[in-house]
Amino acid sequence: MSHTFDPTVLREYDIRGIIGETLGPDDARAIGQVFGSMLREAGGSKVAVGYDGRVSSPILEHALVEGLTACGCDVVRIGMAATPMLYYAEASGEEIDGGIEITGSHNPANYNGFKLVFQGRPFFGEDIARLGERAAAGEWMDGTGATETRAIMPAYIDRLLAGLDGVDPEALAAMRIGWDAGNGAAGPALEQLAARLPGEHHLLYTEVDGNFPNHHPDPTVEANLEDLRALVAEKGLDFGIAFDGDGDRIGAIDGEGRVIWGDQLLMIYAEDALSRHKGATVIADVKASRALFDHVAQCGGKPLMWKTGHSLIKSKMKETGSPLAGEMSGHVFFADDYYGFDDALYAGVRLMAASARLGRSVTQLRGAMPAMVNTPEMRFQVDESRKFAAIDEVKARLAASTADSPVEVDSTDGVRVTSDDGWWLLRASNTQDVLVARAESDSQQGLDRLMAQIDEQLKLSGLERGESVGH
Template sequence: MSHTFDPTILREYDIRGVIGETLEADDARAIGRSFGSMLRRAGGSTVAVGYDGRVSSPMLEHALVEGLAASGCNVVRIGMGATPMLYFAEASSEQVDGGIQITGSHNPPNYNGFKMVFQGRPFFGRDIQDLGAVSAAGDWMDGTGSIADLDILDTYVTRMLAALDGIDGEALAGMKIGWDAGNGAAGPALEKLVARLPGEHHLLFTEVDGHFPNHHPDPTVEANLADLKALVAGKNLDFGVAFDGDGDRIGAIDGEGRVIWGDQLLMIYAEDLLGRLPNATIIADVKASRALFDHVEKHGGSPVMWKTGHSLIKSKMKETGSPLAGEMSGHVFFADTYYGFDDALYAGLRLMAASARLGKSVTQLRSDMPQMINTPEMRFQVDESRKFAAIDEVKQRLGSGADGVEVNDTDGVRVTTPDGWWLLRASNTQDVLVARAEGDSEKAVERLMAQIDEQLALSGLERGESAGH
């Protein structure tokens, strides 16, 4: 027996496809057989499995568990919940050697997929290709693993509440906060969490519904924050927090309804953390504002610019011992008093904690940030065979930069000039190039965009229609 996957589903950071087209129960079963065999060969034996609120998730979970048990792995089923709850099950138990969450994250309702942890580290890139090869060869171990159910929701909520330990209770009790679960998998945990929090809390869309009837659960798209903005304005709240479909990415707005983007949230978290851990290394991806890197330095930290991708950032944190990292996309990782995985519910509590400890409202913290002018992330279709080649051509043309211009090739090309910066990188997950620019003025941004367009033209490309996510 063997199983060959549709090649489009074996992606850089996870396995993801369209139900009934590229992803079915047989695929889930084969993922279980292959992952389980790889884990047993590495000396592991127990896998935690969770799933999100999508309509197809229970069917995939059933098949995945069958496959894991047939490979001789013992399975701990934690049921429906946010992806970070699965990460918590894996990180907090010495008995668990790996974890798989079935989730389509923020993709359309007909998508689903698998995020995996292998012996405490992210399972991605080469690992996923190896899993495909093990499956295609039918190189599976056989056995009969045990299957047990574990309800960890209350333990998980209690552990998150530790984020508020030692903080002035009065400061917290005065907070008024709006929360939007977007009908995603974070809803049940959010309800339990908020019931135990000081302050005044207002909840939106905590009922899990895989059709996402109210708005799409991607808090990095401002249009999806309209309901939260209306709630914060209508009830005169201090700030609002929103989650993606599986609860590992955070979105936030201040009391005036202004979006606090991923890099701006990291500025707040960094200022709070550096007050307690001076000289700490803080990591952000190449899309982040220069204001963030400056802010970390100003507060005595050591900023590191790294590649985009939650698995890549988690790996870099382990390597550098960094206590805090984040991405523009809203993945934030705390490893100071937490486990170093991306957990948007926990990040929401840390926003409360930072505001209380710094003695400033979230609105004030947002207002204190420099007013940079930046473009949204522009994504445009480029033929798969050209996307990395084009970036290499740009790198060669620019070399190491000229007077006053700095070229960073950590992930694509990021060019820094005296009045701003621009970025051009190839997406790891789609046939698109991603561009972004930020400057001190509208004029600077126009000039930087012209530089991007010039480089694209020299490679026979143009910034065409923006591609969706």
């Protein structure tokens, strides 16, 4: 027997597709058999499995568990859970060797997928490619594994609350916060967490509904924060927090309704963390604001710009011993007093803690940030065969033209060009046939000049910035 996946589903950071079109139970079963076999060959035997609130998730979970047990792995089923709860089960369970969360994350309701952890590290890139090759060749073990069901919610909530240890209880008790679970998988955990948090808490859309009837659960899109913004305004709350569909991305607004973007949240977390971890490295992806890297340096930390992608960031954190990292997309990773994975519920708790420890409200912290003029993340369709080649052409042209100029070119992930006007970025998405662009300046005129440079480089490669497409 062998299994061939649709070529679009095996991606850089995870496995993801459209239910009934590119992804189904047979794929889930094959993932279980091959992943389980790879784990057994590495000396492991027990896998934690969880799933999000999508309509298709229970069917995929059933097939995945069949595949895992058919290759001789034992399975710990944690049921419906946010992705960080699955990560927690894997990280805290001494006898657990791997973990798989079935989730479509922030994608539309007809998508689903798999996020995988292998012996405490992200399973991505070459691992996923190898899984596809082995499935096509029918390379998997046979065996008979056992299954057990484990309720980990109580221990997980206790662990989240530990993020407030040692923080002034009076400052926490005075906080009034809005939360929007977006009908995603984090809803039940949020209800239990909020019931035990100090302060006053107002919750939106905690009922899990895989059709997402209120708004799409992607907190990086400002339109999806409108209900939270209205709640904060109506109740006069201090700030609001929103989650994506599987609870590993955080979005936030302050008491005045201003969005606190991923890199701005990281500025708050960094100031707090660096007060306790002097000189530590703080990592952010190439889409993050210059203001963040400057702020980390001002707080005595070492700013490090790295490639976009939660698996790549987690790997770099381990390599550098960094206590904190984050992405523009709202993935924030705490490794100082936590496990180093992205957990939006824990990030919400840590925002409370940071505000209390720094002695300033979230609104004050947001208001003190420099006013940068920047674009949102612009994503436009480019043929798969051209996207990386076009970036290489831009790099080559810049190398030839900037030899004697004050322009700085960083090619960590695509091309990030810094000049007196600010910076612009062009990179190829690892997961879609799109190029990503972003620019930031101190003035609108500067931003216009930067955008003209992006457009000129695209034109020289026979491309143009078309309509922006979603994730």
